[in-house]
Amino acid sequence: MTHSTRGRRGSTVLAALAGIIAAGLVLGVAELVGAFFRASATPVIAMGSTFIDFTPSWMKDFAIETFGTNDKLALLVGMGVTIALLAAVLGIVAYRRWVLGAAGVLLMGAIILAAVLTRAGASLPDMIPTVIGTAAGLLALRWLIARLHRADAATRTESSAAAEAGAAHDDELPRTGSTSSAATPGHATSRRGFFVAAGVTAVVAAAAAGGGRLLAGARSNLAAARDSLRFPAPASPAPPLPDGVQSSVEGVTSFVTPNSDFYRIDTALSVPQLSAEDWVLRVHGMVEEEFELSFQDLLDADLIERHITLTCVSNPVGGGLVGTAKWLGYPLREVLARARPLAGADMVLSTSSDGFSASTPLPVLQDDRDAILAVAMNDEPLPAEHGFPVRMVVPGLYGYVSATKWVVDLEVTRFADAKAYWSDRGWAERGPIKTMTRVEVPKPFASVDAGEVMIGGVAWSQQRGITKVEVSVDDGDWEAVDLAAEASVDTWRQWSHAVTLDAGLHTVRARATDAVDGVQTDERAETVPDGASGWQLVQFTVA
Numbered sequence: 001m002t003h004s005t006r007g008r009r010g011s012t013v014l015a016a017l018a019g020i021i022a023a024g025l026v027l028g029v030a031e032l033v034g035a036f037f038r039a040s041a042t043p044v045i046a047m048g049s050t051f052i053d054f055t056p057s058w059m060k061d062f063a064i065e066t067f068g069t070n071d072k073l074a075l076l077v078g079m080g081v082t083i084a085l086l087a088a089v090l091g092i093v094a095y096r097r098w099v100l101g102a103a104g105v106l107l108m109g110a111i112i113l114a115a116v117l118t119r120a121g122a123s124l125p126d127m128i129p130t131v132i133g134t135a136a137g138l139l140a141l142r143w144l145i146a147r148l149h150r151a152d153a154a155t156r157t158e159s160s161a162a163a164e165a166g167a168a169h170d171d172e173l174p175r176t177g178s179t180s181s182a183a184t185p186g187h188a189t190s191r192r193g194f195f196v197a198a199g200v201t202a203v204v205a206a207a208a209a210g211g212g213r214l215l216a217g218a219r220s221n222l223a224a225a226r227d228s229l230r231f232p233a234p235a236s237p238a239p240p241l242p243d244g245v246q247s248s249v250e251g252v253t254s255f256v257t258p259n260s261d262f263y264r265i266d267t268a269l270s271v272p273q274l275s276a277e278d279w280v281l282r283v284h285g286m287v288e289e290e291f292e293l294s295f296q297d298l299l300d301a302d303l304i305e306r307h308i309t310l311t312c313v314s315n316p317v318g319g320g321l322v323g324t325a326k327w328l329g330y331p332l333r334e335v336l337a338r339a340r341p342l343a344g345a346d347m348v349l350s351t352s353s354d355g356f357s358a359s360t361p362l363p364v365l366q367d368d369r370d371a372i373l374a375v376a377m378n379d380e381p382l383p384a385e386h387g388f389p390v391r392m393v394v395p396g397l398y399g400y401v402s403a404t405k406w407v408v409d410l411e412v413t414r415f416a417d418a419k420a421y422w423s424d425r426g427w428a429e430r431g432p433i434k435t436m437t438r439v440e441v442p443k444p445f446a447s448v449d450a451g452e453v454m455i456g457g458v459a460w461s462q463q464r465g466i467t468k469v470e471v472s473v474d475d476g477d478w479e480a481v482d483l484a485a486e487a488s489v490d491t492w493r494q495w496s497h498a499v500t501l502d503a504g505l506h507t508v509r510a511r512a513t514d515a516v517d518g519v520q521t522d523e524r525a526e527t528v529p530d531g532a533s534g535w536q537l538v539q540f541t542v543a
């Protein structure tokens with residue numbers, strides 16, 4: 001390799017680096033300016049959220065299965081890598097032909113703006129963080145590339161002075177190579193200016209990003225307001241949990257899921273930050289009376305408190321996307337009674353502040369089940385990531401068609417006229433929860449002591465109720481297990497079963513029976529389009 005190619009390659013690598021650093025400045029500055037705007041006005045959140053909205057259902061479930069609740073972190077890392085690659089290419093292009101590079105940067109800015117402006121509730125001022133960020137990035141790139149060209153020029157002069165060797169030209173930017181080793185220290189000194197500029201830009205980018213985050217956090221005092229909320233005693237308190245709802249088998253999940261352990265599934269890359277004070281729910285559509293409800297309206301009303309088990313349609317057989325909490329809320333039945341739906345309406349489309357929507361059959365919200373606008377979860381205001389200040393909780397339906405968090409709009413409509421978020425992406429428009437049981441002990445592939453082995457788990461069939469759970473050990477006969485006490489048909493029910501086993505490899509299969517439809521189906525179904533089904537099989541070792 002000659003010094004000529006090495007110098008050229010070196011500059012190309014540095015041009016790529018300049019591109020990446022400039023992109024960092026775009027994002028950092030936009031983050032800083034964005035602290036004064038809604039989260040979806042920042043490029044990262046706007047682009048990430050747009051990406052999520054275009055994610056096909058198979059990829060969503062792949063992401064959930066692979067990364068679990070870290071799916072959003074995985075998305076951010078993937079975005080970071082993609083942006084860095086694009087920025088590197090733009091840096092190289094800008095180094096070779098500035099105008100093309102600059103055009104590329106502006107095109108990227110325009111793409112980000114398109115993402116920002118198409119987010120739910122976007123307004124023109126939301127463009128400001130991206131515009132300022134892109135301008136800063138463009139200036140920084142210009143500066144860095146100029147330093148690089150200056151370094152190249154200096155090297156050329158030094159090299160030709162050091163050795164009058166044959167000059168190797170190329171058609172764009174003439175560069176002279178040298179066989180003398182003097183060229184190398186020449187590069188080092190002349191590139192110092194570039195490295196200083198690159199370092200300064202990188203530090204500014206990082207400081208802007210960090211400052212932006214801090215500022216955004218400081219500007220939102222929602223956490224404090226949330227913590228100081230107090231709720232009136234419910235008009236209808238939760239029936240006390242019967243003794244013995246909790247299985248004594250070690251390793252079986254806690255009957256009430258603590259908020260911090262509750263699964264979280266949503267499309268919100270940045271958790272919506274709503275204030276209870278400003279919250280309004282608009283009730284409209286095919287109704288005789290349209291109206292709005294405030295948070296205070298809810299607190300002033302007769303609230304009910306219930307234990308309800310929530311389940312995600314993306315939960316695979318044996319999976320963990322299910323949890324039980326004590327919810328406090330206002331019956332949706334009352335909301336609809338006041339609105340008086342018109343004949344022909346058969347669905348309520350609930351929409352969140354960030355544009356998610358769910359289609360819930362109207363009769364489900366009018367019958368005597370405890371479908372509520374929930375304001376508290378396990379005696380606390382809703383955690384931000386579980387829908388603060390108000391979300392829906394509807395017993396018997398998967399979350400994607402019923403459990404809208406950060407809910408701000410209820411439209412009474414018809415299935416024929418409107419499609420909800422996931423129904424638009426290949427999922428069924430109706431989603432009753434399928435009867436299911438999960439073996440929790442022994443864990444798959446666990447090793448347990450020989451002798452009496454405890455098998456334990458949980459089963460759910462919201463609205464129908466669990467009447468029986470059976471296990472088949474090593475493909476033997478089905479044996480009914482001991483059911484723990486039932487809190488209600490809307491909560492899961494724990495179970496346990498003791499078997500004596502010799503050392504070796506064993507399997508346990510489990511199936512639940514509900515009070516309405518009988519034994520859960522053995523037919524294996526994937527989560528798409530309306531929930532997984534099939535009997536779980538767990539393999540374990542007795543040692």
Ligand SMILES: Nc1nc2c(c(=O)[nH]1)N[C@H]1C(S)=C(S)[C@@H](COP(=O)(O)O)O[C@H]1N2
Pocket residue numbers: 262263264265266267268310311312313352353356385386387398399400403404405406407
């Ligand atoms: N605003 C909003 N609400 C939402 C979702 C969402 O993506 N956005 N996801 C739904 C789904 S798919 C489920 S399973 C439940 C999960 O509620 P959790 O995160 O409190 O467990 O919320 C539902 N409500």
Ligand SMILES: [Mo]
Pocket residue numbers: 265311312313314398399400
């Ligand atoms: Mo879900």
